Amino acid sequence: MTAISMYKISVPIFVQFLTSLSAVLDKTAAYAEARKVEPSVLLNTRLAPDMFPLGRQVRAATDHAVNACGRLAGVELPALPSADGTIPELKDRIAKTIDFLQGFKPAQIDGSEDKEIKITFPSGAVREFTGQSLLLNNSLPNFYFHCTTAYDIARHCGIELGKRDFMGTPVSM
Amino acid sequence: MTAISMYKISVPIFVQFLTSLSAVLDKTAAYAEARKVEPSVLLNTRLAPDMFPLGRQVRAATDHAVNACGRLAGVELPALPSADGTIPELKDRIAKTIDFLQGFKPAQIDGSEDKEIKITFPSGAVREFTGQSLLLNNSLPNFYFHCTTAYDIARHCGIELGKRDFMGTPVSM
Numbered sequence: 523m524t525a526i527s528m529y530k531i532s533v534p535i536f537v538q539f540l541t542s543l544s545a546v547l548d549k550t551a552a553y554a555e556a557r558k559v560e561p562s563v564l565l566n567t568r569l570a571p572d573m574f575p576l577g578r579q580v581r582a583a584t585d586h587a588v589n590a591c592g593r594l595a596g597v598e599l600p601a602l603p604s605a606d607g608t609i610p611e612l613k614d615r616i617a618k619t620i621d622f623l624q625g626f627k628p629a630q631i632d633g634s635e636d637k638e639i640k641i642t643f644p645s646g647a648v649r650e651f652t653g654q655s656l657l658l659n660n661s662l663p664n665f666y667f668h669c670t671t672a673y674d675i676a677r678h679c680g681i682e683l684g685k686r687d688f689m690g691t692p693v694s695m
Numbered sequence: 696m697t698a699i700s701m702y703k704i705s706v707p708i709f710v711q712f713l714t715s716l717s718a719v720l721d722k723t724a725a726y727a728e729a730r731k732v733e734p735s736v737l738l739n740t741r742l743a744p745d746m747f748p749l750g751r752q753v754r755a756a757t758d759h760a761v762n763a764c765g766r767l768a769g770v771e772l773p774a775l776p777s778a779d780g781t782i783p784e785l786k787d788r789i790a791k792t793i794d795f796l797q798g799f800k801p802a803q804i805d806g807s808e809d810k811e812i813k814i815t816f817p818s819g820a821v822r823e824f825t826g827q828s829l830l831l832n833n834s835l836p837n838f839y840f841h842c843t844t845a846y847d848i849a850r851h852c853g854i855e856l857g858k859r860d861f862m863g864t865p866v867s868m
Binding site for chain 2: 666692
């Protein structure tokens with residue numbers, strides 16, 4: 523029996539959907555080149571004026587993956603650029619995130635269900651989580667939210683994508 | 696130690712985000728009334744011509760939740776309307792889905808990690824899953840995809856919503 527675990531519901535999932543997000547950025551770059559559109563125009567597209575644009579959605583997805591696994595394992599978080607950058611820079615950010623995630627052994631994350639994790643948000647607000655509530659009720663939904671919205675913005679721009687581009691391929695880890 | 700389980704990563708998560716999706720529909724109805732817009736105009740809005748509109752995104756979210764838990768537990772799936780309907784009909788569909796989910800005892804879903812599940816898709820294609828691969832690599836990502844895209848369409852229509860409306864409130868089950 524391959525019991526479910528905190529590692530299995532985090533690292534391979536983040537890697538799967540970050541890999542597909544990187545491929546969505548490839549199609550975004552190809553679209554920009556074919557249509558002679560500045561890639562930054564696409565990266566700055568929003569679905570509503572008070573929503574993050576495509577580039578920032580990508581950054582947010584990587585942040586949630588890095589922060590979740592780093593905090594569950596209790597390791598130092600890698601330094602990633604605080605700006606969104608170009609498509610190659612965003613792809614590099616995703617690659618660094620995947621490298622960080624692939625460095626975890628299951629034992630570093632498994633068993634973190636009850637771990638007390640206190641997070642101070644940029645607003646100054648402090649929230650206390652357990653490992654389980656952080657991952658299930660905060661990190662995973664936020665991660666999926668930003669991956670989906672990045673995809674939705676790209677679709678809205680007219681980039682040729684289908685559900686398979688969002689889903690990617692399950693990874694064995 | 697409150698170990699993670701197949702039940703914990705499915706039923707309470709589906710209930711949380713279906714509840715918030717229903718509240719997004721309330722705000723959609725209120726917006727339609729305030730702006731004298733036909734609710735069906737909002738429900739038929741798409742982010743791209745070959746994407747599902749808002750109403751169908753809601754239906755897809757309920758389908759993934761019902762199918763995942765029904766198949767993991769091996770119980771008959773409830774009969775839900777095959778059309779999208781009006782806002783009240785979609786809210787009723789969500790309510791019926793939540794009722795169905797709340798009827799499960801953890802023991803019905805826990806331990807289903809290795810369960811063999813064969814699904815025949817409308818296209819006729821057959822795919823074999825384990826309980827774990829169905830939930831982690833198919834149902835949950837699709838569920839989040841459709842909940843997020845429903846929210847994104849509503850935001851794009853100008854309905855006043857914030858991230859909290861998407862996230863809702865974690866449920867204890």
